Amino acid sequence: MQLHLPLETPQPVVAVHRRLRQAFGRRPEAPRLDPASQLIHGMLSVRTRGETSRKVFLRLRQRFPEWQGLEQASFETMWELIGEITLAEKYALHIPRAVQNIISLRGAFDLGFLRDWPVDSALQWLERLPGVGVKIAAATLNFSTLQKRVLVVDTHHLRIARRLKFVGPLASIEEASSLLERQLPADWDAGAFEEHHWLMKRLGQSFCTARGPACGQCPLRDLCAYSTVRSLKHTMP
Numbered sequence: 001m002q003l004h005l006p007l008e009t010p011q012p013v014v015a016v017h018r019r020l021r022q023a024f025g026r027r028p029e030a031p032r033l034d035p036a037s038q039l040i041h042g043m044l045s046v047r048t049r050g051e052t053s054r055k056v057f058l059r060l061r062q063r064f065p066e067w068q069g070l071e072q073a074s075f076e077t078m079w080e081l082i083g084e085i086t087l088a089e090k091y092a093l094h095i096p097r098a099v100q101n102i103i104s105l106r107g108a109f110d111l112g113f114l115r116d117w118p119v120d121s122a123l124q125w126l127e128r129l130p131g132v133g134v135k136i137a138a139a140t141l142n143f144s145t146l147q148k149r150v151l152v153v154d155t156h157h158l159r160i161a162r163r164l165k166f167v168g169p170l171a172s173i174e175e176a177s178s179l180l181e182r183q184l185p186a187d188w189d190a191g192a193f194e195e196h197h198w199l200m201k202r203l204g205q206s207f208c209t210a211r212g213p214a215c216g217q218c219p220l221r222d223l224c225a226y227s228t229v230r231s232l233k234h235t236m237p
């Protein structure tokens with residue numbers, strides 16, 4: 001991964017990235033899934049803790065080695081296997097249907113063909129599958145062995161971007177994905193995009209949580225518009 005960070009005043013997003021890397025370190029390397037497996041993992045991860053989604057993913061994979069037969073799995077079978085995830089009812093239906101769609105369109109449950117596609121076309125193709133939104137589609141392209149240059153924005157990332165005023169207060173994940181990606185330096189590669197997502201998620205799980213931000217301890221406190229407004233409110237008579 002190559003990052004060329006300017007020595008002069010950096011763009012806000014670069015300053016944030018640099019500060020978070022100082023606080024949390026570099027993203028640890030982890031084995032990558034093939035894109036079809038990453039798609040399944042992404043669906044299991046929606047609003048679910050990483051530990052739970054990993055456990056459920058392995059259980060599903062063990063029941064359907066190489067994903068053979070997953071397209072024919074009944075709702076009851078899926079429910080039994082994935083019932084622990086937050087949106088189990090939704091994805092017990094959507095996962096087999098998405099696999100069916102891919103097999104009927106491409107002849108196999110294999111997304112390797114997306115490697116040569118432009119990112120926008122690949123995102124659009126994936127988002128037409130049942131249960132696949134922009135975050136799952138982006139994760140399929142960026143986190144998998146495809147390693148495409150696309151930013152993954154989850155709810156942590158969206159909340160922080162709103163507080164930092166990198167996006168508007170009502171921006172959706174779809175709008176934020178495109179707005180935030182345009183703020184990233186042109187010479188960042190797919191690995192830098194992935195690290196940026198990882199750093200923002202770490203911040204969202206530690207200091208900038210949904211329950212309430214701990215601005216006093218946050219490594220971004222002097223860079224953040226939200227923190228500045230809060231401090232002013234506290235110092236006003």
Ligand code: SF4
Pocket residue numbers: 160163164207208209213214215216218219220221222224225226227
């Ligand atoms: S300073 Fe506060 S609002 Fe800003 S990113 Fe940190 S925790 Fe979130």
